[in-house]
Amino acid sequence: MATEVKEGQDIRNMVRTLVQNHGDEKAELIPILHEINRELGYISDEAIKELSKRMNLPSSHIYSVATFYRMLSTEPRGRHVIQFCESAPCHVAGGRLVWQKLQRELGLAKGETSQDDKWTLLTTSCLGLCGVGPVMVIDNDIYGNVTPEQVPGILKNYE
């Protein structure tokens, strides 16, 4: 996720480059927000302000779009983002026990970020990997057929 903390001028430059590459049509807003989210780990106020200027859109519109979609965040997230599939096929396949274990292991509830900014625990909508449920994604790594016993081992892979 976010590799380094960027601020001020850096963010403004990044937004400017993105708008240059994508163009300033309104239809490009979501693709641009995706990229900001990927770069910073979330969409900061600074980025929204700059984007509003560059795309000639009210900040309120950008904020309303950014908060509508689950994969865009307006809050900072931890270094590693865990997304646990909360859909029925994973639930039926024993996902509930994995989810409980995950919460216990991390001491976090859904949507929370750990004190040390290491973890953010989220649920995700169906990833279409229902044949290997329960499924969870950590950053870009996908784990299928997860059992509660595997959880501590999987978490150990991340610094």
Added chain:
Amino acid sequence: MAYFRSHVLVSVDPVCVEKGAYELIETLQDELVKQGLVEEVQVLETSRIGDPETEGLDLMVYPEAVHYTKLTLDDVPFLVEEQFLKGRIAEQYIRETKRVVDEELSAPKTKEVRIVLKNIGEIDPLNIEDYIARDGYMALGKVLTEMTPEETIQEVLDSGLRGRGGAGFPTGLKWRFISNAEGEQKYMICNADEGDPGAFANRRVLEGDPHSVIEGMIIGAYAAGASQGYIYCRAEYPIAVRTMKTAIEQARNFGLLGDDILGSGFSFDLEVRMGAGAFVCGEETALMASIEGQRGEPRPRPPFPAQKGLWQQPSNINNVETYSNIPQIILKGAEWFASLGYKKSTGTKTFSMAGDVKNTGLIEVPFGITLREIIYDVGGGIKEDKKFKAVQTGGPMGGCLPESHLDLHMDYEALAEAGSILGSGGLVVMDEDTCMVDIARFFMDFTQDESCGKCTPCRIGTRRILEILTRICEGKGKPDDIDTLRYLCEQINENSLCGLGKGAPNPVKSTLEHFLDEYEAHIYEKRCPAKVCKSLIRFEIIDGLCTGCTLCARNCPVDAISGERRQTHVIDPDICIKCGICEQLCPYDAIEIK
């Protein structure tokens, strides 16, 4: 096309990528270089082959059609030497699957008929020539050179093809509407926002046979008079997005997209748009709002997209699977397509099977097949030979059907009559250990969460239902809850703006109808018959069976279990959080759920 004597297909679906599919490809390439075979053997990426649940990696070698399973990277040198240098099958690596012949792979399970899935796993999705070699883009050529737009529409209309996104509206009719609409610019849109939990057919088509979707869209655009198209794909499918982008680029390079396609004078171009995680964007008006860069909120219809759609211009939206059927309909004719299926539902339908069924995964069967055939013949029955309890069809807005409905012939109408929907073809099979109230609560939790909040019945109604169901599961149900639930279901269904709200009550309605006794047990007897709802169960250690091995006590996360070594242990119900770990661990089955 370069000539290779052998082709190796390596599965790169997300699960295999996680297991190291790309490392396998790299190792294979290295080994082929080492043996001087790069000119003779081609390594191709494909979507899933084999059973994803087995350890290790899968690959297929053609023309022999040998399926190697459970491979590790260390197996590669020997495999390459045996298979490609010495030209003999490395029997020791065919660990589970016997030698597969071609016909068996294309028709792997009884009762399947593959139209939409015909190329999946058979071609390299990232190579347009593979698609062309299997009659790809022939239908487009036929349409552009031999058929008028009106004839194209008529052919699709005659085939009886209906929207595979779930609503089942006749595709040809939709195309006629947009064709007749007035507008400077018309848009052809593909709904690839497959958000229904448990449905993954579209993902597999997008990843495994992207050109069939593109070809279907170009044909549709020609019929409708559209010059620009969008594929709206959900962001949860990054590999599908990547594959589609590559496929579009290749089609453009081959003159199949862009200006003056195949010298016909017809121009059409295509772009991929990615969602950002909002279930409601699968609804067509919300989807268009999202392409425009807005919040994905539905709006009332009419005006329908065919009159005022994307940027207020006439637009046509079809689902991935719908488009993917089009080339075959054009090539083989409407009559052939209409000969498959049942009553008013022609052709085939893909179903994504998940849950407690032995063979999970994707199947394609003709309409009219019964649920029993799907679950027992194609699906292999219930896992661990437990008893079937219910099947939920059509995603979160579908209903749960009990055993008495297993002989129902699957088509749009029959499912609607039974109180469910065909939807996107998700099938979640549930065994006897499932609590139907808990399942209804679970689906409501989903729709309540995904409700965009624009209209009141859906926003507030789904929340009220969820509160009541949660209360029932916690053992705090009230006698009039069942009537209140029925009332809410009716109101939400009748008064919501879009399909999400209208369908949201289905899981509750259908479970109330078919599993009322479970609701009653929860409410009146404070008992969960399936022993799932935590507040209504307690764990007890059976005196005669417990050997006092202390395993449970050592693993209890809250230290609720006490007892001396070799003495019967006791669980303190006030401390127990009912996590179930002790029950899973006990080697003597001495822990009982009451």
